[in-house]
Amino acid sequence: MSSKGTADAVHRHEQLGLSDGEVLDMYKYMLLARKFDERCLLLQRAGKINFHVSGVGQEAAQVGAAFGLDRDHDYYLPYYRDYGFVLAVGMTPRELMLSAFAKAEDPNSGGRQMPGHFGHKKLRIVTGSSPVTTQVPHAVGFALAAKMKKQEFVSFVTFGEGSSNQGDFHEGANFAGVHKLPVIIMCENNQYAISVPIHKQLSGKISDRALGYGFPGLRVDGNDALEVYGAVKEARRRAIAGEGPTLIEAMMYRLSPHSTSDNDLAYRTKEEVEENWKKDGVLRMKNYLIDCGIWDEARDADLASQLALEMKEATEYADNAPYPKPEDTLTHVYADSEEGGR
16 A cells, blocks of 8 residues: 655545545446446447436546535536536436336336436436436526425535537526526536547637536546535535535546547547546546555555446346337326326
8 A cells, every 4th residue: 555645645635525435436436437437338339228418537526516505405417427426415326227228117207218317306307308408497487486385405516617608508508597596517627528628619718608607617637536526615605605606617628539429539649639638627636535544555456446346237137027018109208197097
């Protein structure tokens, strides 16, 4: 095991109010999300699942944010890359794999939606839709309900920087600012909207847009789970205190192609991707833990083996689970009337 590193490295998570056990859990969820991504890529290439949208390179921001929220009360509206986030708030590898295989037991949509369209009533993960950014006004609506009912919860919503140019983002942010609603809006700026690089998407910082709507915006290092944790925790404090929304722009890099249908080397170089792998948030957290003297390579290898086994078991379960039945097509689509009919 490593001896203690610098004073700042050793005590940083403690200064943020996190115990050694909590920061180790952060790393576990980040690595779990990475293993899920790796397994899904193999399954798609083998023809076992049809499609996968990766979150590789974005796990640090996702897990850091999840730990900054109240996982017993808050409501979540994640976007389609947020595997690290939904795992950290309580979804299991088996549940995610059931979605990847489009099986009937899938808690997200019963096998109806594309993978990555998360929804889990028990965990307060609000079902997402395919059109990008529609989750932002929905999150604002949940925040309005919290204010009207005088309930202490916040809604937390994420999206990519490409969709920050959609009207849904601006309309939601404006309404949230006018009414000082308890919502945290986090952009996972991975620098590519499918094939369009950031310099062709945006002029200036996304975080600066918050000023036009009357609430704070800040840019953080999305490869640093602890920095994101601190920003989200403070944003939640503001929201619960009645101080209104916060916009967080987490800067990161999409290390994988946009999806399994994408050839990313058609619009960026191999050298660019390799350079950004050096900033990988999962590796960064691992090295931080080793510098703190609370982790080592042997324990890391054991954890990787344990998570690989979890993925194997989840894959086998989902592969053997039944598909939805045709007669169940409309189940959970329409609400039952008071008479008991559809």
